[in-house]
Amino acid sequence: MRRTARLLTGTALAVAAVGLAAEAHALAGPAAATGGLEVYPVSVVPGEWAAVRTAACGADGSAAGDAGAVGSGAFPLAPEAGEGATTGRFEVPPSAQPGTYEIVATCAGSGLRVTGDLVVTLTPAREQVHPRGSVKTGVGGALGPDPVQTAAGVTALAVAAAGGTWLLHRRARGDGI
Template identity: 75%
Template structure:
Protein backbone atom coordinates (compact mmCIF):
# COMPACT_ATOMS: atom_id res chain seq x y z
CA UNK A 1 0.00 0.00 0.00
CA UNK A 2 2.78 2.40 0.96
CA UNK A 3 4.65 1.59 -2.22
CA UNK A 4 1.56 2.38 -4.38
CA UNK A 5 1.13 5.74 -2.62
CA UNK A 6 4.78 6.65 -3.29
CA UNK A 7 4.41 5.63 -6.92
CA UNK A 8 1.28 7.75 -7.39
CA UNK A 9 2.81 10.73 -5.57
CA UNK A 10 5.97 10.53 -7.64
CA UNK A 11 3.97 10.33 -10.87
CA UNK A 12 1.84 13.32 -9.87
CA UNK A 13 4.93 15.38 -8.98
CA UNK A 14 6.61 14.49 -12.27
CA UNK A 15 3.50 15.51 -14.23
CA UNK A 16 3.25 18.80 -12.32
CA UNK A 17 6.92 19.55 -12.93
CA UNK A 18 6.53 18.79 -16.63
CA UNK A 19 3.49 21.08 -16.77
CA UNK A 20 5.35 23.91 -15.06
CA UNK A 21 8.38 23.49 -17.27
CA UNK A 22 6.30 23.76 -20.42
CA UNK A 23 4.07 26.64 -19.26
CA UNK A 24 6.46 29.53 -20.06
CA UNK A 25 7.18 28.17 -23.53
CA UNK A 26 3.45 27.91 -24.21
CA UNK A 27 2.65 31.36 -22.81
CA UNK A 28 5.45 33.00 -24.77
CA UNK A 29 3.97 31.75 -28.03
CA UNK A 30 0.49 33.07 -27.35
CA UNK A 31 -0.76 36.56 -27.88
CA UNK A 32 -2.89 38.47 -30.26
CA UNK A 33 -2.84 41.60 -32.29
CA UNK A 34 -6.03 43.45 -31.44
CA UNK A 35 -7.46 45.48 -34.33
CA UNK A 36 -9.87 48.39 -33.61
CA UNK A 37 -12.26 48.70 -35.29
CA UNK A 38 -12.13 45.23 -36.76
CA UNK A 39 -14.45 46.17 -39.65
CA UNK A 40 -13.86 49.39 -41.61
CA UNK A 41 -14.58 51.16 -44.88
CA UNK A 42 -11.76 52.31 -47.18
CA UNK A 43 -10.15 55.52 -45.92
CA UNK A 44 -10.67 54.69 -42.21
CA UNK A 45 -8.01 54.87 -39.54
CA UNK A 46 -7.23 51.63 -37.67
CA UNK A 47 -5.53 51.20 -34.28
CA UNK A 48 -3.72 47.97 -33.37
CA UNK A 49 -2.22 46.88 -30.06
CA UNK A 50 -0.49 43.89 -28.54
CA UNK A 51 0.98 42.92 -25.17
CA UNK A 52 3.26 40.24 -26.66
CA UNK A 53 6.30 42.54 -26.92
CA UNK A 54 6.42 43.24 -23.17
CA UNK A 55 5.87 46.36 -21.07
CA UNK A 56 8.40 48.56 -22.87
CA UNK A 57 8.45 46.67 -26.15
CA UNK A 58 7.94 48.12 -29.58
CA UNK A 59 7.11 46.44 -32.87
CA UNK A 60 6.93 46.95 -36.60
CA UNK A 61 3.50 46.48 -38.10
CA UNK A 62 2.75 45.35 -41.62
CA UNK A 63 -0.58 46.25 -43.22
CA UNK A 64 0.72 45.62 -46.74
CA UNK A 65 -2.00 43.05 -47.37
CA UNK A 66 -4.60 45.85 -47.38
CA UNK A 67 -2.21 48.25 -49.14
CA UNK A 68 -1.28 50.43 -46.13
CA UNK A 69 2.39 49.39 -45.87
CA UNK A 70 4.38 49.32 -42.61
CA UNK A 71 3.79 51.26 -39.40
CA UNK A 72 5.32 51.43 -35.92
CA UNK A 73 3.84 50.12 -32.67
CA UNK A 74 5.29 52.08 -29.74
CA UNK A 75 5.13 51.31 -26.00
CA UNK A 76 2.21 52.96 -24.22
CA UNK A 77 0.81 53.42 -20.73
CA UNK A 78 -2.29 51.40 -21.69
CA UNK A 79 -1.71 48.08 -19.89
CA UNK A 80 1.87 47.98 -21.21
CA UNK A 81 0.69 47.34 -24.77
CA UNK A 82 2.52 48.45 -27.88
CA UNK A 83 0.10 50.56 -29.93
CA UNK A 84 0.20 51.74 -33.54
CA UNK A 85 -2.08 53.19 -36.21
CA UNK A 86 -2.45 53.12 -39.97
CA UNK A 87 -4.98 54.34 -42.51
CA UNK A 88 -6.73 51.94 -44.90
CA UNK A 89 -6.22 53.32 -48.42
CA UNK A 90 -9.34 54.57 -50.25
CA UNK A 91 -8.59 52.05 -53.02
CA UNK A 92 -8.86 49.02 -50.66
CA UNK A 93 -11.16 46.27 -51.88
CA UNK A 94 -13.68 44.46 -49.63
CA UNK A 95 -12.34 41.40 -47.88
CA UNK A 96 -10.54 40.09 -44.81
CA UNK A 97 -6.87 41.05 -44.47
CA UNK A 98 -4.18 39.79 -42.12
CA UNK A 99 -2.32 42.51 -40.20
CA UNK A 100 1.07 41.46 -38.77
CA UNK A 101 3.25 42.89 -35.99
CA UNK A 102 6.81 41.73 -35.25
CA UNK A 103 8.41 42.64 -31.91
CA UNK A 104 11.69 44.56 -32.10
CA UNK A 105 13.23 42.38 -29.36
CA UNK A 106 12.88 38.63 -29.64
CA UNK A 107 11.27 38.74 -33.07
CA UNK A 108 7.92 37.36 -31.87
CA UNK A 109 5.17 37.81 -34.41
CA UNK A 110 1.41 38.20 -33.90
CA UNK A 111 -1.43 38.60 -36.37
CA UNK A 112 -4.94 40.00 -36.39
CA UNK A 113 -7.72 40.25 -38.95
CA UNK A 114 -9.15 43.40 -40.51
CA UNK A 115 -12.41 43.28 -42.48
CA UNK A 116 -12.89 45.93 -45.17
CA UNK A 117 -16.45 46.57 -46.36
CA UNK A 118 -17.85 49.02 -48.90
CA UNK A 119 -20.53 50.41 -46.63
CA UNK A 120 -20.38 51.51 -43.04
CA UNK A 121 -22.58 49.87 -40.47
CA UNK A 122 -26.16 50.96 -41.09
CA UNK A 123 -27.15 53.99 -39.09
CA UNK A 124 -29.76 53.36 -36.48
CA UNK A 125 -33.17 54.22 -37.89
CA UNK A 126 -35.53 56.11 -35.61
CA UNK A 127 -39.09 54.81 -35.56
CA UNK A 128 -41.76 56.84 -37.33
CA UNK A 129 -45.54 56.87 -37.22
CA UNK A 130 -48.06 56.28 -34.52
CA UNK A 131 -48.44 53.43 -32.11
CA UNK A 132 -51.49 51.29 -32.87
CA UNK A 133 -52.94 51.28 -29.36
CA UNK A 134 -56.40 52.56 -30.17
CA UNK A 135 -55.84 55.61 -27.99
CA UNK A 136 -54.04 57.75 -30.55
CA UNK A 137 -50.81 59.58 -30.27
CA UNK A 138 -49.17 62.95 -30.41
CA UNK A 139 -47.54 62.05 -33.71
CA UNK A 140 -50.67 60.77 -35.46
CA UNK A 141 -50.60 59.07 -38.83
CA UNK A 142 -51.52 62.25 -40.73
CA UNK A 143 -53.75 65.31 -40.59
CA UNK A 144 -56.36 63.85 -42.99
CA UNK A 145 -56.74 60.66 -40.94
CA UNK A 146 -56.83 62.61 -37.69
CA UNK A 147 -59.55 64.92 -39.07
CA UNK A 148 -61.58 61.94 -40.27
CA UNK A 149 -61.26 60.26 -36.87
CA UNK A 150 -62.36 63.38 -35.00
CA UNK A 151 -65.33 63.81 -37.37
CA UNK A 152 -66.39 60.19 -36.81
CA UNK A 153 -66.24 60.65 -33.04
CA UNK A 154 -68.27 63.88 -33.28
CA UNK A 155 -70.98 62.18 -35.38
CA UNK A 156 -71.12 59.26 -32.93
CA UNK A 157 -71.39 61.60 -29.94
CA UNK A 158 -74.11 63.68 -31.63
CA UNK A 159 -76.03 60.55 -32.62
CA UNK A 160 -75.80 59.11 -29.10
CA UNK A 161 -77.00 62.37 -27.56
CA UNK A 162 -79.93 62.58 -30.00
CA UNK A 163 -80.98 58.96 -29.20
CA UNK A 164 -80.79 59.53 -25.44
CA UNK A 165 -82.79 62.75 -25.80
CA UNK A 166 -85.52 61.00 -27.83
CA UNK A 167 -85.72 58.18 -25.31
CA UNK A 168 -86.04 60.59 -22.38
CA UNK A 169 -88.88 62.42 -24.11
CA UNK A 170 -90.69 59.17 -24.63
CA UNK A 171 -90.70 59.30 -28.43
CA UNK A 172 -89.50 55.74 -28.38
CA UNK A 173 -86.94 54.01 -30.34
Template identity: 75%
Template sequence: MRRTARLLTGTALAVGAAGLVVTPAYGGDGGGDLEVSPSSVVPGGDVTVHTAACKDGGTAAGDASAVGAGDFTLAPAGDEQDATGRFRVPPSAQPGTYEIVATCAEGGRRVSGDLVVTLTAPREQVHPRGSVKTGVGGALGGGDPVQTAAGVAALAVAAAGGTWLLHRRARGDGI
Protein backbone atom coordinates (compact mmCIF):
# COMPACT_ATOMS: atom_id res chain seq x y z
CA MET A 1 0.00 0.00 0.00
CA ARG A 2 2.76 2.44 0.94
CA ARG A 3 4.69 1.43 -2.17
CA THR A 4 1.67 2.19 -4.39
CA ALA A 5 1.18 5.56 -2.71
CA ARG A 6 4.85 6.44 -3.22
CA LEU A 7 4.65 5.33 -6.85
CA LEU A 8 1.56 7.47 -7.50
CA THR A 9 3.05 10.46 -5.68
CA GLY A 10 6.30 10.14 -7.65
CA THR A 11 4.40 9.90 -10.92
CA ALA A 12 2.30 12.94 -10.07
CA LEU A 13 5.41 14.94 -9.19
CA ALA A 14 7.14 13.86 -12.42
CA VAL A 15 4.12 14.82 -14.53
CA GLY A 16 3.86 18.16 -12.68
CA ALA A 17 7.57 18.87 -13.21
CA ALA A 18 7.30 17.95 -16.87
CA GLY A 19 4.34 20.29 -17.18
CA LEU A 20 6.42 23.11 -15.72
CA VAL A 21 9.25 22.44 -18.16
CA VAL A 22 6.99 22.25 -21.21
CA THR A 23 4.86 25.31 -20.42
CA PRO A 24 6.00 28.32 -22.50
CA ALA A 25 7.61 31.07 -20.45
CA TYR A 26 6.82 33.97 -22.77
CA GLY A 27 3.60 35.71 -23.51
CA GLY A 28 1.84 38.48 -25.31
CA ASP A 29 2.95 39.95 -28.58
CA GLY A 30 6.64 39.83 -29.30
CA GLY A 31 8.88 36.93 -29.96
CA GLY A 32 11.48 35.82 -32.42
CA ASP A 33 9.36 35.81 -35.59
CA LEU A 34 11.70 38.18 -37.46
CA GLU A 35 14.19 36.52 -39.81
CA VAL A 36 17.42 38.51 -40.20
CA SER A 37 19.61 37.58 -43.17
CA PRO A 38 22.52 37.34 -43.02
CA SER A 39 22.45 36.80 -39.28
CA SER A 40 26.10 37.90 -39.05
CA VAL A 41 27.38 40.96 -40.93
CA VAL A 42 30.34 43.33 -41.01
CA PRO A 43 29.90 47.10 -40.56
CA GLY A 44 28.70 48.62 -43.84
CA GLY A 45 26.91 45.42 -44.90
CA ASP A 46 23.34 45.12 -46.17
CA VAL A 47 20.73 43.20 -44.15
CA THR A 48 17.36 41.79 -45.27
CA VAL A 49 14.57 41.36 -42.72
CA HIS A 50 11.59 39.07 -43.32
CA THR A 51 8.46 38.26 -41.30
CA ALA A 52 5.20 36.38 -41.77
CA ALA A 53 3.72 37.88 -38.58
CA CYS A 54 1.84 40.67 -40.38
CA LYS A 55 -1.02 38.71 -41.95
CA ASP A 56 -2.67 39.27 -45.31
CA GLY A 57 0.13 41.21 -46.95
CA GLY A 58 0.42 43.78 -44.20
CA THR A 59 3.27 46.21 -43.77
CA ALA A 60 5.45 46.82 -40.75
CA ALA A 61 7.67 49.54 -39.34
CA GLY A 62 11.19 48.27 -38.73
CA ASP A 63 13.57 49.62 -36.13
CA ALA A 64 17.32 48.99 -36.41
CA SER A 65 18.32 51.91 -34.22
CA ALA A 66 20.01 49.51 -31.77
CA VAL A 67 22.76 49.01 -34.37
CA GLY A 68 22.56 52.63 -35.53
CA ALA A 69 20.70 52.06 -38.80
CA GLY A 70 17.45 53.79 -37.81
CA ASP A 71 13.96 53.04 -39.13
CA PHE A 72 13.03 51.08 -42.27
CA THR A 73 9.83 49.74 -43.82
CA LEU A 74 8.76 46.14 -44.37
CA ALA A 75 6.26 45.48 -47.16
CA PRO A 76 5.13 42.50 -49.25
CA ALA A 77 7.25 41.94 -52.36
CA GLY A 78 5.51 40.75 -55.54
CA ASP A 79 3.03 37.90 -54.97
CA GLU A 80 4.31 37.14 -51.46
CA GLN A 81 2.15 37.77 -48.41
CA ASP A 82 5.17 38.10 -46.09
CA ALA A 83 6.70 41.50 -45.36
CA THR A 84 10.33 42.14 -46.30
CA GLY A 85 12.58 45.12 -45.65
CA ARG A 86 16.24 46.11 -45.98
CA PHE A 87 18.71 48.34 -44.21
CA ARG A 88 22.44 48.97 -44.17
CA VAL A 89 24.54 48.57 -41.03
CA PRO A 90 26.53 51.79 -40.54
CA PRO A 91 30.32 51.53 -41.01
CA SER A 92 30.72 52.86 -37.46
CA ALA A 93 28.80 49.93 -35.89
CA GLN A 94 30.64 48.15 -33.09
CA PRO A 95 30.85 44.34 -32.85
CA GLY A 96 28.09 42.75 -30.81
CA THR A 97 24.57 41.31 -30.94
CA TYR A 98 21.75 43.73 -31.65
CA GLU A 99 17.96 43.31 -31.49
CA ILE A 100 16.12 44.30 -34.67
CA VAL A 101 12.40 45.00 -34.14
CA ALA A 102 9.38 45.28 -36.45
CA THR A 103 5.86 46.36 -35.51
CA CYS A 104 2.95 45.36 -37.78
CA ALA A 105 0.82 48.25 -39.05
CA GLU A 106 -2.43 46.36 -38.35
CA GLY A 107 -2.78 44.93 -34.88
CA GLY A 108 0.51 46.34 -33.61
CA ARG A 109 2.16 42.93 -33.23
CA ARG A 110 5.84 43.36 -32.33
CA VAL A 111 8.41 40.81 -33.54
CA SER A 112 12.16 40.76 -33.13
CA GLY A 113 15.31 39.03 -34.31
CA ASP A 114 19.02 39.20 -33.57
CA LEU A 115 21.78 40.61 -35.76
CA VAL A 116 25.43 39.89 -34.97
CA VAL A 117 27.97 42.50 -36.11
CA THR A 118 31.52 41.17 -36.48
CA LEU A 119 34.77 42.70 -37.67
CA THR A 120 35.50 39.84 -40.07
CA ALA A 121 33.20 38.55 -42.74
CA PRO A 122 32.06 34.93 -42.38
CA ARG A 123 34.32 32.82 -44.57
CA GLU A 124 32.90 30.61 -47.24
CA GLN A 125 33.95 26.99 -47.18
CA VAL A 126 36.87 26.37 -49.53
CA HIS A 127 37.00 23.04 -51.31
CA PRO A 128 40.41 21.66 -52.30
CA ARG A 129 41.22 21.41 -55.99
CA GLY A 130 44.08 19.87 -57.93
CA SER A 131 46.42 17.01 -57.17
CA VAL A 132 48.54 16.18 -54.16
CA LYS A 133 52.30 16.02 -54.72
CA THR A 134 53.25 12.80 -52.92
CA GLY A 135 56.30 11.89 -54.99
CA VAL A 136 54.77 8.55 -55.97
CA GLY A 137 53.31 9.63 -59.29
CA GLY A 138 50.08 8.30 -60.61
CA ALA A 139 48.26 6.78 -63.51
CA LEU A 140 45.82 9.67 -63.86
CA GLY A 141 48.12 12.66 -63.69
CA GLY A 142 49.97 12.18 -66.99
CA GLY A 143 53.37 11.56 -65.35
CA ASP A 144 56.70 11.18 -67.13
CA PRO A 145 56.43 8.19 -69.56
CA VAL A 146 60.11 7.25 -69.08
CA GLN A 147 59.67 6.98 -65.31
CA THR A 148 56.46 4.99 -65.77
CA ALA A 149 58.22 2.54 -68.13
CA ALA A 150 61.14 2.18 -65.69
CA GLY A 151 58.72 1.43 -62.85
CA VAL A 152 56.86 -1.18 -64.87
CA ALA A 153 60.19 -2.80 -65.86
CA ALA A 154 61.34 -2.89 -62.21
CA LEU A 155 58.08 -4.58 -61.19
CA ALA A 156 58.43 -7.13 -63.98
CA VAL A 157 62.02 -7.99 -62.96
CA ALA A 158 60.95 -8.34 -59.31
CA ALA A 159 58.04 -10.62 -60.26
CA ALA A 160 60.28 -12.78 -62.49
CA GLY A 161 62.96 -13.02 -59.78
CA GLY A 162 60.43 -13.98 -57.14
CA THR A 163 58.95 -16.64 -59.39
CA TRP A 164 62.43 -18.06 -60.14
CA LEU A 165 63.30 -18.21 -56.40
CA LEU A 166 60.01 -19.93 -55.53
CA HIS A 167 60.58 -22.44 -58.37
CA ARG A 168 64.09 -23.30 -57.07
CA ARG A 169 62.82 -23.69 -53.54
CA ALA A 170 60.02 -26.00 -54.65
CA ARG A 171 62.60 -28.25 -56.47
CA GLY A 172 64.73 -28.38 -53.35
CA ASP A 173 67.79 -26.67 -54.84
CA GLY A 174 67.82 -24.15 -51.97
CA ILE A 175 68.30 -20.46 -52.31
Protein backbone atom coordinates (compact mmCIF):
# COMPACT_ATOMS: atom_id res chain seq x y z
CA MET A 1 0.00 0.00 0.00
CA ARG A 2 2.78 2.44 0.94
CA ARG A 3 4.75 1.57 -2.18
CA THR A 4 1.74 2.36 -4.38
CA ALA A 5 1.15 5.64 -2.57
CA ARG A 6 4.80 6.66 -3.00
CA LEU A 7 4.73 5.74 -6.67
CA LEU A 8 1.57 7.77 -7.26
CA THR A 9 2.90 10.74 -5.28
CA GLY A 10 6.20 10.69 -7.17
CA THR A 11 4.41 10.48 -10.51
CA ALA A 12 2.09 13.36 -9.62
CA LEU A 13 5.03 15.54 -8.55
CA ALA A 14 6.92 14.77 -11.77
CA VAL A 15 3.89 15.63 -13.91
CA ALA A 16 3.40 18.89 -11.99
CA ALA A 17 7.06 19.85 -12.43
CA VAL A 18 6.95 19.18 -16.18
CA GLY A 19 3.72 21.17 -16.46
CA LEU A 20 5.19 24.15 -14.59
CA ALA A 21 8.31 24.10 -16.75
CA ALA A 22 6.22 24.01 -19.93
CA GLU A 23 4.03 26.86 -18.69
CA ALA A 24 7.05 29.01 -17.81
CA HIS A 25 8.55 28.36 -21.26
CA ALA A 26 5.24 29.24 -22.95
CA LEU A 27 4.95 32.46 -20.96
CA ALA A 28 8.52 33.44 -21.82
CA GLY A 29 7.96 32.95 -25.54
CA PRO A 30 10.28 34.19 -28.27
CA ALA A 31 9.90 37.86 -27.34
CA ALA A 32 10.89 37.46 -23.69
CA ALA A 33 13.58 39.75 -22.35
CA THR A 34 16.94 38.68 -21.03
CA GLY A 35 17.33 42.07 -19.32
CA GLY A 36 14.69 44.27 -17.75
CA LEU A 37 13.51 47.79 -18.26
CA GLU A 38 14.69 50.15 -15.52
CA VAL A 39 12.14 52.84 -14.71
CA TYR A 40 13.30 55.85 -12.71
CA PRO A 41 12.21 57.34 -10.56
CA VAL A 42 10.28 54.24 -9.54
CA SER A 43 7.58 56.34 -7.88
CA VAL A 44 6.17 59.53 -9.47
CA VAL A 45 3.21 61.83 -8.96
CA PRO A 46 0.89 62.69 -11.87
CA GLY A 47 2.38 65.38 -14.09
CA GLU A 48 6.05 64.40 -13.54
CA TRP A 49 8.48 62.94 -16.06
CA ALA A 50 9.78 59.36 -15.90
CA ALA A 51 12.75 57.84 -17.72
CA VAL A 52 13.42 54.28 -18.83
CA ARG A 53 16.69 52.49 -19.60
CA THR A 54 17.58 49.05 -20.93
CA ALA A 55 20.67 47.27 -22.16
CA ALA A 56 18.63 44.52 -23.85
CA CYS A 57 18.55 46.24 -27.25
CA GLY A 58 22.35 46.41 -27.61
CA ALA A 59 24.73 49.34 -27.85
CA ASP A 60 23.37 50.69 -31.16
CA GLY A 61 19.74 49.62 -30.75
CA SER A 62 16.75 51.87 -30.64
CA ALA A 63 13.36 50.92 -29.28
CA ALA A 64 9.73 51.93 -29.17
CA GLY A 65 8.34 52.56 -25.70
CA ASP A 66 4.73 52.19 -24.63
CA ALA A 67 3.39 53.86 -21.49
CA GLY A 68 -0.23 53.45 -22.55
CA ALA A 69 -1.07 51.65 -19.32
CA VAL A 70 -0.56 54.90 -17.40
CA GLY A 71 -2.09 56.99 -20.18
CA SER A 72 1.07 58.45 -21.75
CA GLY A 73 1.09 56.48 -25.00
CA ALA A 74 4.11 55.77 -27.21
CA PHE A 75 7.57 57.31 -26.81
CA PRO A 76 10.95 56.72 -28.50
CA LEU A 77 14.06 55.19 -26.91
CA ALA A 78 17.48 56.05 -28.37
CA PRO A 79 20.98 54.66 -27.74
CA GLU A 80 23.07 56.43 -25.09
CA ALA A 81 26.47 57.68 -26.24
CA GLY A 82 29.15 55.29 -24.98
CA GLU A 83 26.92 53.62 -22.38
CA GLY A 84 25.69 50.56 -24.33
CA ALA A 85 22.09 51.17 -23.29
CA THR A 86 18.92 52.61 -24.75
CA THR A 87 16.97 55.34 -22.92
CA GLY A 88 13.75 57.31 -23.28
CA ARG A 89 11.45 59.66 -21.38
CA PHE A 90 7.73 60.21 -21.06
CA GLU A 91 5.42 62.41 -19.01
CA VAL A 92 2.93 60.85 -16.64
CA PRO A 93 -0.37 62.60 -17.37
CA PRO A 94 -1.92 64.74 -14.62
CA SER A 95 -5.03 62.54 -14.81
CA ALA A 96 -3.11 59.34 -13.89
CA GLN A 97 -4.60 57.41 -10.98
CA PRO A 98 -2.46 55.96 -8.17
CA GLY A 99 -1.28 52.42 -8.81
CA THR A 100 1.42 50.28 -10.42
CA TYR A 101 1.67 50.36 -14.21
CA GLU A 102 3.64 48.21 -16.66
CA ILE A 103 5.88 50.15 -19.05
CA VAL A 104 7.00 48.28 -22.19
CA ALA A 105 9.88 48.78 -24.64
CA THR A 106 10.24 46.80 -27.87
CA CYS A 107 13.70 46.71 -29.50
CA ALA A 108 13.63 47.83 -33.13
CA GLY A 109 16.05 45.29 -34.60
CA SER A 110 15.16 42.10 -32.73
CA GLY A 111 11.58 42.70 -31.59
CA LEU A 112 12.70 41.87 -28.05
CA ARG A 113 10.16 43.09 -25.48
CA VAL A 114 11.24 44.27 -22.02
CA THR A 115 9.02 45.55 -19.23
CA GLY A 116 9.33 47.52 -16.00
CA ASP A 117 6.96 48.85 -13.35
CA LEU A 118 6.10 52.47 -12.62
CA VAL A 119 4.34 53.40 -9.36
CA VAL A 120 2.08 56.46 -9.43
CA THR A 121 1.35 58.02 -6.03
CA LEU A 122 -0.42 61.17 -4.88
CA THR A 123 2.42 62.13 -2.51
CA PRO A 124 5.99 62.59 -3.76
CA ALA A 125 8.47 60.07 -2.34
CA ARG A 126 10.47 62.80 -0.61
CA GLU A 127 7.35 63.93 1.31
CA GLN A 128 5.97 60.51 2.26
CA VAL A 129 5.82 59.85 5.98
CA HIS A 130 6.28 56.27 7.11
CA PRO A 131 4.53 55.16 10.31
CA ARG A 132 6.58 54.46 13.43
CA GLY A 133 5.75 52.87 16.75
CA SER A 134 3.09 50.41 17.84
CA VAL A 135 -0.64 50.37 17.32
CA LYS A 136 -2.91 50.29 20.35
CA THR A 137 -5.67 47.89 19.32
CA GLY A 138 -6.97 46.93 22.75
CA VAL A 139 -6.54 43.23 22.03
CA GLY A 140 -3.57 42.69 24.31
CA GLY A 141 -1.38 39.62 24.12
CA ALA A 142 1.73 37.98 25.52
CA LEU A 143 4.13 39.94 23.34
CA GLY A 144 4.33 43.27 25.07
CA PRO A 145 7.13 45.75 25.53
CA ASP A 146 8.34 43.89 28.66
CA PRO A 147 10.95 41.20 27.80
CA VAL A 148 10.34 39.39 31.11
CA GLN A 149 6.66 38.86 30.24
CA THR A 150 7.60 37.72 26.77
CA ALA A 151 10.10 35.18 28.14
CA ALA A 152 7.53 33.90 30.64
CA GLY A 153 4.93 33.41 27.91
CA VAL A 154 7.35 31.55 25.64
CA THR A 155 8.43 29.33 28.55
CA ALA A 156 4.81 28.48 29.40
CA LEU A 157 4.12 27.50 25.80
CA ALA A 158 7.27 25.32 25.67
CA VAL A 159 6.33 23.49 28.90
CA ALA A 160 2.80 22.86 27.62
CA ALA A 161 4.11 21.49 24.32
CA ALA A 162 6.61 19.20 26.07
CA GLY A 163 3.95 17.90 28.46
CA GLY A 164 1.52 17.19 25.65
CA THR A 165 4.19 15.35 23.68
CA TRP A 166 5.10 13.25 26.74
CA LEU A 167 1.44 12.31 27.34
CA LEU A 168 0.93 11.33 23.70
CA HIS A 169 4.10 9.21 23.80
CA ARG A 170 2.91 7.36 26.93
CA ARG A 171 -0.49 6.78 25.37
CA ALA A 172 1.10 5.36 22.22
CA ARG A 173 3.19 2.91 24.27
CA GLY A 174 0.09 1.77 26.10
CA ASP A 175 1.13 3.05 29.54
CA GLY A 176 -2.10 4.99 29.96
CA ILE A 177 -2.41 8.46 31.40
